[in-house]
Amino acid sequence: MCKTLKRTVFDCVRTLPMEAAISIADAAERSFAFRGREWDQNAADLWRNAMHSRVGRASGARGIRAARFVADFADGKAQLPLESVSRLQLHRLGFRSMQLQVPVAAPDGGWYFVDLGLSDIETFGECDGEAKYRDETMRSGRSLEQVLLDEKSREDWIRGTTGWRIIRWGDRAAESAHSLAARLRSFGIRIPG
Numbered sequence: 767m768c769k770t771l772k773r774t775v776f777d778c779v780r781t782l783p784m785e786a787a788i789s790i791a792d793a794a795e796r797s798f799a800f801r802g803r804e805w806d807q808n809a810a811d812l813w814r815n816a817m818h819s820r821v822g823r824a825s826g827a828r829g830i831r832a833a834r835f836v837a838d839f840a841d842g843k844a845q846l847p848l849e850s851v852s853r854l855q856l857h858r859l860g861f862r863s864m865q866l867q868v869p870v871a872a873p874d875g876g877w878y879f880v881d882l883g884l885s886d887i888e889t890f891g892e893c894d895g896e897a898k899y900r901d902e903t904m905r906s907g908r909s910l911e912q913v914l915l916d917e918k919s920r921e922d923w924i925r926g927t928t929g930w931r932i933i934r935w936g937d938r939a940a941e942s943a944h945s946l947a948a949r950l951r952s953f954g955i956r957i958p959g
Contacts, residue, residue: 771797776820779836780829787836789850791817795842810842843867848893849881851940858943859950860959861886870924878920880932887955890924892934 769777775794779787799810817837824830839857843866844850853864861884868883868890882891898904898913905913921932931953939949947957 772816772820776817776824776833779833780827784832784836785851785854787832788839788854789844789847791836791840792842792844792850793847795840796844797842799842805843813842814840841866845881846893846895848895848937848940852882852891852893852935852946855940855943855946856882856884856891858959859947859957862958870928872920873923878924880924883930886958888928888930889955890928890930890932892932893936893940894934895937 771794775791778790782790795810795813798813799806814837817840821830821833821837824833827833839854841853844853845867849866853866856864863885865883865885866881868880870878870880872878880890881893883889884891900910908916924930925932933950933953933955935946935949939946950957
């Protein structure tokens with residue numbers, strides 16, 4: 767017997783650790799609502815309404831409180847699990863004004879997209895695993911040096927045009943709220959919670 771994606775996600779968000787549950791819910795919503803770089807808000811709303819409806823019908827079921835939180839918190843704009851988990855850890859730390867994939871006008875007329883925006887503290891967060899730099903296929907034929915130079919140029923532009931700071935972290939910093947708090951504090955950021 768094969769379950770639907772909605773049923774599978776519902777079962778996962780009730781039983782898995784919160785980090786995995788959020789990552790799965792974000793990815794499922796993304797699969798419904800993203801068309802290339804375009805976000806389809808109607809599709810996202812349909813997905814969220816279906817999840818809320820399923821949660822509502824299962825009142826009292828095992829893990830329903832966790833499922834309710836995930837249904838409210840999920841955001842398919844997260845591109846990767848590291849963004850999902852980072853957003854969860856930031857929420858646990860007390861941050862509430864978070865945006866995903868924040869567009870910043872680029873100098874060539876295009877757009878740069880920053881992983882996370884924390885508008886309360888005018889800070890962008892970039893969640894990068896090492897694969898972005900080490901995996902040759904992810905570098906799209908560019909040398910490691912060119913990737914680093916391009917990223918530095920991008921960051922300089924974003925900081926210079928927005929006035930916001932940019933902080934980067936990887937998998938280890940997002941493992942827990944405590945480790946992410948330590949990373950943020952090392953940059954002088956006050957944790958709200």
